[in-house]
Structures are given as C-alpha cells and as structure tokens.
Amino acid sequence: MTDQDIDRWTAAWQSGAPPTADLARMAQRERRILTAWIALDWTVGAGLIAFAAWLWFAVDTPVTRFAAAGITVLTVAVLAFTVVNWRGSFAGDRASAADFLGLALARSHTRLRYIDFGWWVLAADLVVIAGAVGLEIRDEGAARLPSILAMVVLATAVAAGILLWWGQRERRRAQKLGAMQRAMQQDQGSGHD
Amino acid sequence: MGAPRDYWGMRETNRDRALERVLVTHAAALARLAASYELRPALREELLQDIAFALWRALPSFRHEASEKIFVMRIATNRALSHLAARTPAADALDAASEITDAMPRPDELAARLQTVERLQRAVHGLPLPLRQVLVLAFEGLDHEDIGRVLGLTANNVAVRLHRGKALLKNALGETP
Numbered sequence: 032m033t034d035q036d037i038d039r040w041t042a043a044w045q046s047g048a049p050p051t052a053d054l055a056r057m058a059q060r061e062r063r064i065l066t067a068w069i070a071l072d073w074t075v076g077a078g079l080i081a082f083a084a085w086l087w088f089a090v091d092t093p094v095t096r097f098a099a100a101g102i103t104v105l106t107v108a109v110l111a112f113t114v115v116n117w118r119g120s121f122a123g124d125r126a127s128a129a130d131f132l133g134l135a136l137a138r139s140h141t142r143l144r145y146i147d148f149g150w151w152v153l154a155a156d157l158v159v160i161a162g163a164v165g166l167e168i169r170d171e172g173a174a175r176l177p178s179i180l181a182m183v184v185l186a187t188a189v190a191a192g193i194l195l196w197w198g199q200r201e202r203r204r205a206q207k208l209g210a211m212q213r214a215m216q217q218d219q220g221s222g223h224d
Numbered sequence: 225m226g227a228p229r230d231y232w233g234m235r236e237t238n239r240d241r242a243l244e245r246v247l248v249t250h251a252a253a254l255a256r257l258a259a260s261y262e263l264r265p266a267l268r269e270e271l272l273q274d275i276a277f278a279l280w281r282a283l284p285s286f287r288h289e290a291s292e293k294i295f296v297m298r299i300a301t302n303r304a305l306s307h308l309a310a311r312t313p314a315a316d317a318l319d320a321a322s323e324i325t326d327a328m329p330r331p332d333e334l335a336a337r338l339q340t341v342e343r344l345q346r347a348v349h350g351l352p353l354p355l356r357q358v359l360v361l362a363f364e365g366l367d368h369e370d371i372g373r374v375l376g377l378t379a380n381n382v383a384v385r386l387h388r389g390k391a392l393l394k395n396a397l398g399e400t401p
Contacts, residue, residue, distance in 0.1 A: 036390055037362055040344060044256065044363035047341030054247040054254065054276040055240070057269075061277035124278050124299045125285065128357065129376025131302040135309065207309040214354045215375070 065117075072113045079106040094163045101159065105152065112145060132212040139205040146198045153190050157183075243280045250296045253364050257297070260348055260360045261304040267311075275303045290373055297361060297374045308353075347396040355389035358382055 079102055086099040123134035160183055168176065247254070254275055262268040278299050286295050348356055348363075361371045368379040368386070375382070 036394065037386075040359075040393070041363045041365070043341050043344050044348075044360075045252070045365075047256070047345060054251055054272060055244045057273040058243060058247075058276035058280045061273045062280065065277070121278055121281050124282050124302050125295065126302070127298065127374060127376030128301050128305060132305060135306060139309075203313070204309045207311075208305075211305060211309065211353060214352065215377075217354065 069113075069117060072110065076106050076110045079103075094166055097159070098163070101156070116142070129212075129215050132208055132215060136205065136208045136212060139201060139208055142201050143198070143205060146194055146201060149190075149194045153187065153194065156190075157187065239280065239283060242283050243276075246279060246283065246292065246296060247276060250293070253293075254296070254300055256345075257300050257304065257360055257364070259345055260356060261308060263346075263349055267307075271304060271307045274307060275300045278303050291370070293364075293366070294370050294373050297364065297366065301357065301361075301374055343397065347393055350396055351389060351392055355385055355392060358385040359389040359393065362386060 083099040083102040083106070086095045086102070119138055122138075123131045126134065164176070164179055164183075167179065254272060258268050258271045258275065262271050279296065282295075282299055286292070348359060351359065357375055358371055358377075361374055366374065368382045371377070371382045371386075372379050377385070
C-alpha cells in the first residue's frame with residue numbers, strides 16, 4: 032500500500048462533488064429561521080409577563096399575586112437560559128474536533144441538569160397549586176374545582192411531556208457525543224500501530 | 225478583521241461578501257465533507273445550511289492563525305459532529321443498515337451498480353468515524369499536520385489512523401491490500 036492509493040482516491044474523491052444549492056442563500060435562510068425562533072421566544076416571554084402583570088393588578092388576590100410572581104420568575108429564568116443556549120450553540124466551532132466534542136458534551140450535561148431542575152420546578156409548582164386550590168375551596172367552595180383540576184392536569188401533562196421528550200433527546204445526544212469523544216481519544220498519543 | 229470587538233462591529237455587507245467568497249472557494253469541499261457524514265440528500269442539505277450559517281457567524285473572528293482551509297474544515301467538521309449527535313434513532317438505524325451493506329464483500333456487484341466516485345463515497349461513509357474524518361481531510365488535500373490541527377490530534381496519530389483507514393478502505397472497495 033503506497034501513497035499512490037491516496038493520490039488515486041483523492042483524484043476520484045475531488046471529482047465527485049455532489050451538486051449543492053447556493054450555500055450563501057442557505058446561510059441567509061438559516062439566519063432568518065434562527066431570528067424567527069429568537070423573536071418567538073421573546074414574544075412568548077413578553078406575552079407571559081404581560082399576562083402576569085394583568086393577574087397581579089386586575090385580579091389582585093394573594094393567590095393570583097403569588098401565581099403572577101411565579102410566572103414572571105419562571106419566564107425570566109427560561110428566557111435567560113434561552114439566551115445562554117443560543118449563544119453557546121455555536122461556541123467552540125473554531126476549536127479542534129477533540130476540543131469541540133469536550134465543549135459540546137459539557138453543554139449537553141448542563142442542559143440535562145437544567146432539565147432535572149425543570150422536574151423539581153414542576154413538582155414545586157404542583158405543591159403550590161395544591162395550596163392555592165385549598166385556599167380556593169375554603170374561600171369560594173368546590174364549584175370551580177373540576178375546571179381548575181382539568182387545567183392543572185393539562186398543564187402538568189404538557190410540561191411533563193416536554194421535559195420527558197427533551198430529556199430523552201438530550202441524553203441520546205450526550206451518549207453519542209461521549210461515544211464520539213471516546214472514539215476520537217482512542218489510541219491518542221500513540222505514534223505507531 | 226483585527227480586534228475581537230470587531231466580531232459584532234463587522235458590517236453585515238462585508239461579512240456577507242466575505243462569506244460568499246469563502247463559500248465559492250470551498251463549496252465543493254464542503255459538499256463532499258457533508259456527504260461523508262450524511263448520505264440522505266435532505267439531511268445533507270440541512271447540514272450544509274448549518275455549516276454555512278456557522279461560517280457566517282465565525283468569519284469575523286478569523287485571525288489567520290491557520291489557513292482559511294483549516295478554519296473552514298474545522299467549522300464544517302464540528303458542525304458535522306453536532307449533526308451526528310442530534311440525529312434521530314431512525315436515521316442512525318438507516319445508516320447502520322447501509323454500513324452493513326457496504327461492509328459486505330460484493331465488489332463486482334457494486335462496481336457494476338455504482339460509478340467509482342459513488343462507490344468511494346459510500347465506502348468512506350461506511351468507515352468508523354475517527355478513520356473517516358482523517359481520510360476525508362486527506363482527500364481534501366490537507367497534510368498530517370493540518371489534519372491534526374482540524375481534529376486536535378498529533379501528526380503521528382493522524383499517520384496511524386490514515387494507515388488504518390487506507391487498509392479498511394481498500395478492503396471495503398474490494399482492492400487487494
């Protein structure tokens with residue numbers, strides 16, 4: 032086996048560029064998509080904060096004030112995570128593949144911790160909602176209980192579904208990144224077969 | 225493109241022009257590299273779009289410490305790794321199936337069915353990732369040192385992987401080692 036093999040394969044390889052669309056246009060399209068996503072994040076965030084403000088001032092009971100404060104804190108936390116996540120998603124692109132994999136794995140583990148934190152927030156939310164429902168029954172009776180419970184079940188199921196889906200996806204990604212990192216590190220430093 | 229603060233200050237039009245020039249220069253290499261990581265055209269296009277955007281983001285921070293080709297190949301390789309990590313299990317299963325097919329010793333059948341280039345691309349795609357990466361970069365004209373810079377390996381390690389990759393590729397293509 033000689034380097035003539037490499038030369039021969041290189042010639043064949045370079046003669047076979049698959050047809051591609053306009054890459055500059057593709058970059059622009061990706062920019063538009065990401066801008067739209069970021070705008071959507073901020074629009075939803077602004078909407079939630081506006082809703083919390085309305086709850087605080089218009090309904091004005093201790094329970095709704097507590098709910099409004101909770102919505103605001105969670106929205107700000109999620110928006111902060113979104114900003115950090117967007118900024119980090121292209122971090123390390125200029126690094127070597129080995130360093131990039133290390134960074135990508137660390138980011139994946141951070142996201143997994145964030146997802147775990149999400150489960151704790153959801154559990155805490157249920158405790159708070161249970162307290163609020165208790166207050167509602169004490170003050171207003173149980174007439175609205177079925178509709179409140181239906182909303183709580185629906186919201187909890189949606190939140191749990193998102194956390195489950197995201198957690199599975201992120202664990203799979205972390206596993207793959209780990210496997211790629213191990214494969215890259217295999218026989219690192221060895222200069223011979 | 226001098227100080228780091230230029231990253232946000234670089235004019236969009238200059239950045240777009242710079243990107244266009246880089247993409248025109250390296251379009252074929254990027255397309256081949258994307259094809260070595262992703263066989264399916266739709267997903268390959270997605271990967272190329274991701275690479276083009278990552279280049280647009282990274283361009284203002286290019287400081288000429290290494291050649292433009294190394295810079296481009298690093299970003300493309302890293303985006304491709306990210307793409308592999310984000311793929312669905314269904315896409316992985318399809319890939320695994322194609323790798324098994326590629327590994328089967330049917331060179332005559334393959335030769336009849338596929339052109340040399342396509343056969344080479346499929347055989348390269350069927351190689352283990354660390355060997356595939358090294359071979360693809362070698363086929364793009366990078367020497368051992370430069371491949372090491374892209375992947376974060378020593379030149380000696382690149383040579384070892386290249387040697388192994390060549391042997392496996394010969395085998396996959398049905399050539400006598």
